[in-house]
Amino acid sequence: MKKNSFISKIAGNRILIPIVALLILAVFNFIADPSFFKITLGYNNLGNPVLSGYLITILDYGSELAILALGMTLVTAASGGQDISVGAAIAIAGSAMLRVLCGADGRAETLQTPIIVAFLIAVVIAMAFGAFNGILVAYFKIQPMIATLILFTAGRSIAAWINNNQLPIVNDQGFTVFGGFIPGIPIPTPFFIAAACVVVIMLVLKFTNLGLYTQAVGINESSSRLNGLNPEFIKFITFVILGICVAVAALIKVSRLSTINYSVIAKDIEMDAILAVALGGNSLSGGKFNMWASVLGAYVIQFLTTTLYKFNVQSDALPAYKAIVVIILVIISAPTVREWMGNMWTRMNEKKDAKEAKVNG
Amino acid sequence: MAEKKPSILNRLRNMTDTNLLLTITIVMFFLMYIGAIVFQGKGFLKPQTFFNILNANAALIILSVGLSIVMISGSIDISVGGVTALVCMSCAVHLDYKGGNVFTAFLLALGIGIAFGFIQGILIAYLDIQPFIVTLAGMFFARGMTTIVNTNPFNVENPALVALKDTRIPVPFLGSYNKLGEYINAYVEIGALVAVAVVLILFFVLRWTRLGRNFYALGGNRQSALMLGINVKRTKFYAHLLCGFLSGIGGFVYFLHVGSGAPTHAAGAEMNAIAASIIGGTLLTGGVGNVIGTFFGVLSLSTIQNIVNSAGLDDAWWTGITIAAMLCLFLVIQSLVLSRKKKK
Numbered sequence: 001m002k003k004n005s006f007i008s009k010i011a012g013n014r015i016l017i018p019i020v021a022l023l024i025l026a027v028f029n030f031i032a033d034p035s036f037f038k039i040t041l042g043y044n045n046l047g048n049p050v051l052s053g054y055l056i057t058i059l060d061y062g063s064e065l066a067i068l069a070l071g072m073t074l075v076t077a078a079s080g081g082q083d084i085s086v087g088a089a090i091a092i093a094g095s096a097m098l099r100v101l102c103g104a105d106g107r108a109e110t111l112q113t114p115i116i117v118a119f120l121i122a123v124v125i126a127m128a129f130g131a132f133n134g135i136l137v138a139y140f141k142i143q144p145m146i147a148t149l150i151l152f153t154a155g156r157s158i159a160a161w162i163n164n165n166q167l168p169i170v171n172d173q174g175f176t177v178f179g180g181f182i183p184g185i186p187i188p189t190p191f192f193i194a195a196a197c198v199v200v201i202m203l204v205l206k207f208t209n210l211g212l213y214t215q216a217v218g219i220n221e222s223s224s225r226l227n228g229l230n231p232e233f234i235k236f237i238t239f240v241i242l243g244i245c246v247a248v249a250a251l252i253k254v255s256r257l258s259t260i261n262y263s264v265i266a267k268d269i270e271m272d273a274i275l276a277v278a279l280g281g282n283s284l285s286g287g288k289f290n291m292w293a294s295v296l297g298a299y300v301i302q303f304l305t306t307t308l309y310k311f312n313v314q315s316d317a318l319p320a321y322k323a324i325v326v327i328i329l330v331i332i333s334a335p336t337v338r339e340w341m342g343n344m345w346t347r348m349n350e351k352k353d354a355k356e357a358k359v360n361g
Numbered sequence: 362m363a364e365k366k367p368s369i370l371n372r373l374r375n376m377t378d379t380n381l382l383l384t385i386t387i388v389m390f391f392l393m394y395i396g397a398i399v400f401q402g403k404g405f406l407k408p409q410t411f412f413n414i415l416n417a418n419a420a421l422i423i424l425s426v427g428l429s430i431v432m433i434s435g436s437i438d439i440s441v442g443g444v445t446a447l448v449c450m451s452c453a454v455h456l457d458y459k460g461g462n463v464f465t466a467f468l469l470a471l472g473i474g475i476a477f478g479f480i481q482g483i484l485i486a487y488l489d490i491q492p493f494i495v496t497l498a499g500m501f502f503a504r505g506m507t508t509i510v511n512t513n514p515f516n517v518e519n520p521a522l523v524a525l526k527d528t529r530i531p532v533p534f535l536g537s538y539n540k541l542g543e544y545i546n547a548y549v550e551i552g553a554l555v556a557v558a559v560v561l562i563l564f565f566v567l568r569w570t571r572l573g574r575n576f577y578a579l580g581g582n583r584q585s586a587l588m589l590g591i592n593v594k595r596t597k598f599y600a601h602l603l604c605g606f607l608s609g610i611g612g613f614v615y616f617l618h619v620g621s622g623a624p625t626h627a628a629g630a631e632m633n634a635i636a637a638s639i640i641g642g643t644l645l646t647g648g649v650g651n652v653i654g655t656f657f658g659v660l661s662l663s664t665i666q667n668i669v670n671s672a673g674l675d676d677a678w679w680t681g682i683t684i685a686a687m688l689c690l691f692l693v694i695q696s697l698v699l700s701r702k703k704k705k
Binding site: 084142320324 | 437489493498500501502504509624632679680681685686688696
């Protein structure tokens with residue numbers, strides 16, 4: 001009996017799933033090719049020290065995913081559904097940012113406005129689109145995934161429309177810092193941005209009731225209403241917070257290329273963000289969540305992506321493999337399967353006990 | 362005393378949700394079509410214009426009907442577009458590279474569709490996993506598999522398939538005279554006939570068979586369906602199986618229409634199918650809907666796209682924005698219809 005409770009305690013800990021997944025991936029890579037873990041220090045074409053290697057790539061590209069996972073975890077917890085428009089919203093926010101930075105003709109030699117202004121405008125726009133999703137979900141009671149399907153379809157079109165379908169290019173070196181390296185620091189900047197976002201969210205969760213309220217609404221909407229909460233507003237606000245996360249991710253994405261490709265930027269990232277939340281052991285139907293697990297989940301997803309790329313999987317074929325991972329994850333975490341496995345476990349124990357009783361008796 | 366002749370308003374108020382939403386859809390379609398005739402000229406008056414819309418959207422009609430059934434039973438399937446692309450690519454490879462014939466290609470299409478429906482159905486109905494997650498994974502899996510089957514798009518050259526693709530079935534009495542005064546028959550493609558047949562068959566299935574009624578009962582209220590002695594899990598499973606089967610057929614019809622395989626085929630079809638079902642009066646919450654409505658939903662969607670295109674807004678992004686706007690409008694209408702029910 002003691003053993004049983006110990007195992008269930010470990011299994012009940014949400015952060016275990018991403019850690020186990022990470023270990024499996026790491027061991028797999030170590031056996032297949034130990035050079036996966038090699039990190040080299042080099043200099044980029046500007047003469048700044050940069051670290052390179054697969055692990056750095058994971059740290060780099062996993063960060064934007066981690067930022068999205070923060071917002072997605074809150075949305076999932078409160079509304080019991082996911083926002084599938086994050087990729088399209090990144091395209092919109094990025095497009096707006098470039099429009100402000102490059103001016104109307106998109107070919108300006110210098111920045112038309114300071115980067116911070118462009119970023120803040122992108123934040124406001126992304127929050128507005130988040131609010132649109134939030135209103136549909138919270139006040140019109142449309143299932144989150146259907147409501148966000150609207151923006152999922154129209155988003156990239158709107159992004160192209162903002163810049164008249166042109167592809168503005170930023171010529172300023174200062175803008176590449178956000179998706180690249182700060183001069184003199186060999187660790188990619190997105191990691192620091194992600195760390196800052198995580199700290200902010202953790203502080204918000206610690207000093208406000210946001211975390212408690214979202215979980216209450218996600219667990220039981222009507223009883224949280226009876227306790228004086230306003231479930232509609234809380235759902236709405238999670239979508240707006242996701243909007244801020246989207247704008248930050250858009251900054252990194254656009255900064256990497258200094259330009260934008262409306263149909264390709266952040267493609268399929270909604271799948272990765274949802275996967276990160278699921279991998280973090282958070283229930284996709286709302287309720288309790290663990291933010292650390294989601295963030296770790298995001299990096300594990302990037303680990304998986306990088307591993308697949310390393311084995312020369314085409315980028316278009318990636319979704320097939322990730323889909324299999326999702327299916328395995330949801331099957332493991334399905335309540336029916338858990339119950340069944342629990343029953344199996346107790347039956348095995350009973351058999352063992354009976355055997356021991358027989359031996360002793 | 363109750364009034365003898367109920368006013369139209371009263372009659373509307375007392376309609377069931379299904380009929381009310383169906384009426385809105387059909388009225389909307391005719392208004393839109395009349396609008397198209399008035400603003401876009403005589404082109405829309407020709408019967409062939411209508412048949413062209415039907416030909417181009419046959420696959421979408423079949424996919425949407427399948428999706429409507431799933432939605433009526435209170436679930437969702439967004440993998441239909443991906444499955445269509447996978448079916449097209451597999452059939453194309455089967456015909457041109459593996460030397461298969463059209464009949465085995467059709468069986469292959471059905472097999473893929475049923476396999477998707479079966480697995481997703483089991484996961485959703487028996488393991489109680491959120492349908493959206495399962496079918497989202499299904500969609501990504503199908504799209505990824507399409508590239509794994511073959512990366513490059515290509516046109517199929519199998520003569521039997523090309524012959525089938527170009528088959529035109531004349532429609533009597535509805536032809537028109539061209540500029541030289543010659544009479545040209547109106548025509549439909551095979552796919553359009555299949556689509557109409559599917560709609561009619563499923564209309565009867567939903568209305569007059571036990572299975573069809575179970576779908577409505579399950580979507581309307583799962584708890585009471587259970588108490589009525591309906592096997593809810595099996596019913597939900599059948600809904601997904603049927604949807605998978607229909608996406609197999611729809612995929613093959615799409616393949617017949619385009620005659621090629623490409624990873625980008627039917628991009629966004631799941632969105633169009635959901636939009637068509639919702640415009641056709643299927644409630645997202647389940648229990649309400651009608652495949653005839655879905656049929657008109659597809660036609661409305663396509664008509665408005667035609668209007669947008671011929672109004673000179675032919676940039677690709679306008680189509681996406683229009684569909685999203687229409688979907689948004691109808692979602693709000695649904696929300697209002699639902700609140701009407703609560704007030705009563």
